[in-house]
Amino acid sequence: MNENTIDEDVRYPRTIFIRRHTLITRFTHWLNALCVSFLLLSGLQIFNAHPELYWGHYGADGDPAVLTIGSEGQKDETRGFVRIAGMQFATTGVLGVSNVDGERTPRAFPSWATIPSFQDLAAGRRWHFFFAWLFVFNGFLYLGFSLLSGHFRQDLAPTVRELSLRHLWHEVLDHARLRFPKGEEAKRYNALQKLTYLAVIIVLLPLMVLTGLTMSPGIDAAFPALVDVFGGRQSARTIHFVTASLLALFVVVHIAMVVLSGTWNNMRSMITGRYAIREEGPNS
Structure with a gap:
């Protein structure tokens, strides 16, 4: 061999x-x-x-928020926004406002991102x-x-x-x-x-x-x-x-x-x- x-x-x-x-x-x-x-x-x-975040022991509508995801306006004019430390960004269609049955509805996060959806x-x-x-x-x-x-x-x-x-x-x-x-x-x-x-x-x-x-x-x-x-x-x-x-x-x-x-x-x-x-x- x-x-x-x-x-x-x-x-x-x-x-x-x-x-x-x-x-x-x-x-x-x-x-x-x-x-x-x-x-x-x-x-x-x-x-x-x-949909707001605060710092400290208390948080209410009158207190300054660190983060806000909200909306402004009415019906078809409703617009979504994100406000961080005083700076505001338009987020319509993503955050703040969602389209529900063809109408703009105030909602921080859209229905597809939450459990339950409603x-x-x-x-x-x-x-x-x-x-x-x-x-x-x-x-x-x-x-x-x-x-x-x-x-x-x-x-x-x-x-x-x-x-x-x-x-x-x-x-x-x-x-x-x-x-x-x-x-x-x-x-x-x-x-x-x-x-x-x-x-x-x-x-x-x-x-x-x-x-x-x-x-x-x-x-x-x-x-x-x-x-x-x-x-x-x-x-x-x-x-x-x-x-x-x-x-x-x-x-x-x-x-x-x-x-x-x-x-x-x-x-x-x-x-x-x-x-x-x-x-x-x-x-x-």
């Missing part, structure tokens, strides 16, 4: 499959997606009941509270699993090298040019992913949950200091709206990156756990 004969004919480039996401990670991810969707749509329903504060609150608690319990499940399994330490904690400004700037440029990791680098999260996920998990989500609890009279009675932490219930409502908006922005960017970096491969990894890696040859 020729001594150069090998048992396996390995040809490059080749595609291999790795196990990227555990069952718990995949389950909590999709449950989070469901919860966030219903929370956002029901939250906009609640916001429509009084104005019903009580129903919106019921939807919101149910999925809020489900979201919290799911978050504790993910957090407990991540800590016990080492998922945080192994997959989400950035290394010292990854935290260097030079490395981060290089990754920013690669993302801007739509150059995504390949081969060995694609087997793990990059630094931007790690920092973004950690910011969402450690800062954004807890802040959103705590401000949501602060708006509850029952929680205020049990933990009155929580109101003071955020400077008042109206401040908590404003922070809650901002964090929810940032979370929605995160979801939009996340979906865009999933599509641009390989829709089917990313979806398969979050459904079955199998992620395809394209390996280059040893001399590549």
Whole structure:
């Protein structure tokens, strides 16, 4: 037998499959997606009941609002606007005014963006509270699993090298040019992913949950200091709206990156756990 004969004919480039996401990670991810969707749509329903945000302990028609989504004029002349810190922008047809049965109707967010589609504060609150608690319990499940399994330490904690400004700037440029990791680098999260996920998990989500609890009279009675932490219930409502908006922005960017970096491969990894890696040859 020729001594150069090998048992396996390995040809490059080749595609291999790795196990990227555990069952718990995949389950909590999709449950989070469901919860966030219903929370956002029901939250906009609640916001429509009084589409203004204030800062401090109190908020009423006579107090200056940080944000207002409203309308002015009557019937066919009704125009929608968004006012932020004194600056007003026309938003007719998008925010402030919606077309309902061919008529302009004052409404902060349109019917397609709320649950239920018609104005019903009580129903919106019921939807919101149910999925809020489900979201919290799911978050504790993910957090407990991540800590016990080492998922945080192994997959989400950035290394010292990854935290260097030079490395981060290089990754920013690669993302801007739509150059995504390949081969060995694609087997793990990059630094931007790690920092973004950690910011969402450690800062954004807890802040959103705590401000949501602060708006509850029952929680205020049990933990009155929580109101003071955020400077008042109206401040908590404003922070809650901002964090929810940032979370929605995160979801939009996340979906865009999933599509641009390989829709089917990313979806398969979050459904079955199998992620395809394209390996280059040893001399590549």
